[in-house]
Amino acid sequence: MLSITKIFHFEMAHAIYGYTGACKNIHGHSYELHVTVSAAGDETVYIPSPGFMADFKDIKKWVQAAVIEKMDHSLLLSPDFIAANPTVSALKTLLYLKLNNNALNLLIHIRLMLVNIFPE
Numbered sequence: 001m002l003s004i005t006k007i008f009h010f011e012m013a014h015a016i017y018g019y020t021g022a023c024k025n026i027h028g029h030s031y032e033l034h035v036t037v038s039a040a041g042d043e044t045v046y047i048p049s050p051g052f053m054a055d056f057k058d059i060k061k062w063v064q065a066a067v068i069e070k071m072d073h074s075l076l077l078s079p080d081f082i083a084a085n086p087t088v089s090a091l092k093t094l095l096y097l098k099l100n101n102n103a104l105n106l107l108i109h110i111r112l113m114l115v116n117i118f119p120e
Helices: 056-071 079-084 086-090 105-113
Strands: 002-014 027-039 073-079 092-098
Touching: 002 056, 002 105, 027 056, 056 105, 073 079, 079 086, 079 092
Parallel strands: 002 073, 073 092
Antiparallel strands: 002 027
16 A cells, blocks of 8 residues: 655644643644545556656645635634633634544544545
């Protein structure tokens, strides 16, 4: 199996509802997202012209539109956090995640966003 990875960066704020540590408060992070695309095949045979299993230009375009443009410089909160802090619901950069937006749930959310737009 051959794989290629493109790395993206974005800034986003969030808070983890129900957490007892400092992350219960709204705070921001610099995120580094690694998007890896794989293709099954014989690794000893060259890829026919033009020699791409995936074009980095396309990967960048898809991830930029589906993830970066939506999440960069936004605030991601769960419905439970918003219910407990209703004043934040008026913010224009607010995004919702159905579950608490820790790193693992955020990664699953991004994967689900990308799976729907990447070709098989």
